[in-house]
Amino acid sequence: MAYSVNAFWFVDMAENTSKTKRRSSRNAAPMDIHTVAQLANVSIATVSRTINHIPTVNPKMAKRVWEVIKELNYLPNTQARALVSGRSRLLGLIVSEITNPFFPELIQGFEDVAVEHGYEILIGSTNHDPERMKSCIRRMVERKAEGVAVMTFGIEEPLLEQLADRKVPLVFTDVGPELPGISVLSVDYHHGIRQGVQHLAALGHRDIAFVSGPLTLHSAQSRLVAFQRATQECGITVDPTRIVEGDHTMEGGIAAAEKLLTGNQLPTAVMCSNDMTAIGVLHKAYRVGLRVPDDLSVIGFDNIHITQMTIPPLTTIQWTCYELARAAVMALRAHVEADLTPERSYPIETQLVVRESTGFPRGSQLDPRTK
Secondary structure (H helix, E strand, O other), rough: HHHHHHHHHHHHHHHHHHHEEEEEHHHHHOOOHHHHHHHHHOOHHHHHHHOOOOOOOOOHHHHHHHHHHHHHHHOHHHHHHHHHOOOEEEEEEEOOOOOOOOHHHEEEEEEEHHHHOEEEEEEEOOOHHHHHHHHHHHHHHEEEEEEEEEEOOOHHHHHHHHHHHOOOOOOEEOOOOOOOEEEEEOOOHHHHHHHHHHHHHHHHOEEEEEEOOOOOOOHHHHHHHHHHHHHHHOOOOOOOOHEEOOOOHHHHHHHHHHHHOOOOOOOOEEOOOOOHHHHHHHHHHHHHHOOOOOOEEEEEEEEHHHHOOOOOEEEEOOOOHHHHHHHHHHHHHHHOOOOOOOOOHHHHHHOEEEEOOOOOOOOOOOOOOOO
């Protein structure tokens, strides 16, 4: 028994001495790869391979390295890592704006998935400005991004040729140039929007308006076409005056609602190309004394988080930011990692989420208030 106690005592003392040595080194020496190698009792090359997630590193050695890194709170030099490995492990994401809550949610999802797979991210916002797009591309090139997801929902092919010419893999939404190293996230707008139109038709709506996004954007065109096709399938004729072009902002939704909610004959329902537009329509309906859904049903598109808290909570078409981000990272990884095979197209599904902003049209036979 004495021998066993002494053995444990010596082990404990050895561990304490090792920790004391590490704390001492932390205070006395610069925290660099040499210090980590010395305290983990491995070579500098082993530390480098461990940090760069090279799978051939002995697991026991890798564990010691990560323990020292954690204890020292060591932050690896990413530029040095890129020089050693030949890879930046940096993925770029270009969005059109960050004032729309959809994009911060998309950025968060993109970062979560990228970090999970050992990548860092570089964000650029164009604000629909070609000059800012040029600046974003320049930063992506200067920082040696291994791949870039372009989530501006428009095509700026002349500008993006700079990345394509440098063989930087690209991911677009909806459409993209037919070139090597380019993948597309193919969104099934029709499925979700058809569900939305069928939902309104089942409630008894026949006078349905639609507020599109900027028709310079391919995504806005696709959503409008999906709406027109879905209403035709349901046998609903849409008056051309019921289709108004918006700009995907809350203010644009208010302006569109001002056009639709004036006059003697109002639509009974409004579908919108995105949630921010729908929130603007809700605001304007409230201002003119219309109750949603008693007097007007409203449907959005995106299912951003805030739609659960609007009054009333918004019925909307969902395509989750996380799934969009996950598909973008998956596509970029497939282009840059040897053990993965890239696809040209990655499907993105849409789905109706029914909340409280849709109901029977007032005065219809299905309206319980007329019984």
